[in-house]
Amino acid sequence: RxxxxxxxxxxxxxxxxxxxxxxxxxxxxxxxxxxxxxxxxxxxxxxxxxxxxxxxxxxxxxxxxxxxxxxxxxxxxxxxxxxxxxxxxxxxxxxxxxxxxxxxxxxxxxxxxxxxxxxxxxxxxxxxxxxxxxxxxxxxxxxxxxxxxxxxxxxxxxxxxxxxxxxxxxxxxxxxxxxxxxxxxxxxxxxxxxxxxxxxxxxxxxxxxxxxxxxxxxxxxxxxxxxxxxxxxxxxxxxxxxxxxxxxxxxAKEEMPEESRRLAAIRDRLIAGITGLEEAYLTGHPTERLPHHASFRFSRIEGESIQLAMDLLGIAVATGSACTSRTLEASHVLLAIGLAHEEAHGSMIATFGRGNSVEEVPRIVGAVEETVKRLRAITPL
Ligand code: PLP
Structure with a gap:
């Protein structure tokens, strides 16, 4: 997992x-x-x-x-x-x-x-x-x-x-x-x-x-x-x-310089892989962003469906904030950066930690690609 x-x-x-x-x-x-x-x-x-x-x-x-x-x-x-x-x-x-x-x-x-x-x-x-x-x-x-x-x-x-x-x-x-x-x-x-x-x-x-x-x-x-x-x-x-x-x-203070560099390398590889997929976009700043954080939106699909499908493939990701995800409301953050309601619903967030490595990135990108394709094939949108 x-x-x-x-x-x-x-x-x-x-x-x-x-x-x-x-x-x-x-x-x-x-x-x-x-x-x-x-x-x-x-x-x-x-x-x-x-x-x-x-x-x-x-x-x-x-x-x-x-x-x-x-x-x-x-x-x-x-x-x-x-x-x-x-x-x-x-x-x-x-x-x-x-x-x-x-x-x-x-x-x-x-x-x-x-x-x-x-x-x-x-x-x-x-x-x-x-x-x-x-x-x-x-x-x-x-x-x-x-x-x-x-x-x-x-x-x-x-x-x-x-x-x-x-x-x-x-x-x-x-x-x-x-x-x-x-x-x-x-x-x-x-x-x-x-x-x-x-x-x-x-x-x-x-x-x-x-x-x-x-x-x-x-x-x-x-x-x-x-x-x-x-x-x-x-x-x-x-x-x-x-x-x-x-x-x-x-x-954290002691290890921050090295660990942040390591996490940023995972982040950058994942961003490059996922933004190469069809109708997949980075959310948030391209460079001024947290080293362990990669976030995306995909057109014509729901973030909750992505999250559940990825979970079945053995990968835990988020959509929106954990504190509001049960409300199914569009994220106030994504609306505030100017996304339309339907765009704000298709978000996926990946945040990394010590257990992750850059070697995992191809499997994650593959799982996202498979998930997005499958969900788009059945979407009424
Ligand atoms: N502030 C920010 C920016 C957060 O991301 C969170 C939770 O993830 C909180 C506050 C609330 O944290 P807690 O639920 O641990 O009180």
Whole structure:
């Protein structure tokens, strides 16, 4: 079987798994208690914080808070920051192709009186900087633009975005779920005020995430309860999951240059093979894209049929975002880059990881060719 759905779920890295198994020997500390076991758990969190901070160039480890995943981080970043800074203005701006875990908190804020402006992207999914400049005003408290898109792989010009946002006195939140560990991120260099990270996308277990908050940025909690994670994410931390996320971040930082080159070679071979097929097109940017990401659309067929047919051929691919694929709605990302509804329905996404190799590419291209031909022969479109 060939697994090409890493953007939906990454297999936990064996090194991370054995690191996590180190906690199986009666480890039971709660980081909020003062007994020795609690202090050990606090140390475990502190080490993980250092490793995650190092991955994204954050000089103060305390600027990282741990959460239950990217959705939680995005909610705290968008809602928590907008609500806490409401006195400075009641406008928010988000790019039109953000993940729903950013778009829905933004819509929630709209219902409570914020004005929401979506920032458009071009046909490759790159944010339109002129339009962003017009959308962000001195009353815009938070602007959210992801580092890279999970459906089309496009990497955004974050430094330019940060310059525009800061010029108008606002805060920039960046969802780096898919970019972290794959391309270099430096919150200082890039001018990022809040940064979302997912533990699983680094090769750790699902259910742990992090949010970088630049020191001095004021945020209010979205969930209320105890004082864990500076009160911003109350509830006992998933200590082992977070420790594993930290270890995954350390490994990702160490191995990123070489692994990203290896993945980009697979990506480029696959793109060359598939775009050589009839009526098959790349989606997203041809060069400014994540190294592990290749995405396509095929005319006159449905992405779900491609996904199921490929699955029967032993290859796991995606169509649209895993979080919205059950709704059968056209992807808001593909519509925002200008595709018609019928074009947006025929998408296929392949995202690679450590288990993949360039030798698999001919089999993948062959399977896509066979699938597309067969589906087109029976399509009523
Ligand atoms: N943000 C982006 C860009 C994503 O791709 C995803 C999920 O794939 C999320 C946020 C949400 O992640 P989670 O479901 O782990 O909370």
């Amino acid at each position: 060939i697994y090409l759905d890493h953007a939906a779920a990454m297999p936990v890295r064996p090194e991370v798994l054995s690191f996590g198994m180190g906690f199986s020997d009666g480890f039971a500390g709660n980081p909020s208690t003062l007994c020795r076991e609690g202090l050990v758990a606090q140390e475990v969190l502190a080490t993980a914080r250092e490793k995650v901070a190092a991955l994204v160039g954050a000089s103060a480890p305390d600027s990282i808070i741990f959460t239950g995943g990217a959705t939680e981080s995005n909610n705290i970043a968008v809602r928590g920051t907008a609500l806490r800074n409401r006195k400075a203005g009641n406008r928010i701006v988000v790019s039109a192709i953000e993940h729903i875990s950013v778009l829905n908190p933004a819509k929630y804020l709209q219902k409570s009186g914020f004005s929401l402006t979506p920032a458009p992207v071009d046909r490759y999914g790159v944010i339109d900087l002129d339009a962003l400049g017009a959308a962000v005003t001195p009353e815009t408290v938070v602007t959210s633009v992801h580092y890279a898109n999970n459906e089309i792989g496009t990497v955004e010009p974050i430094r330019e975005v940060a310059a525009i946002v800061h010029d108008r006195g606002g805060l920039l939140h960046v969802d780096a779920t898919d970019a972290a560990g794959r391309i270099p991120i430096d919150v200082e260099r890039d001018g990022i005020d809040l940064l979302t990270l997912s533990g699983n996308q680094l090769g750790g277990p699902q259910g742990a995430g992090a949010l970088y908050i630049r020191p001095g940025v004021r945020v209010q909690p979205v969930l209320v309860g105890g004082g864990q994670e500076r009160g911003l994410r109350p509830g006992t931390e998933d200590v082992v999951g977070i420790a594993c996320m930290g270890e995954a971040a350390r490994l």
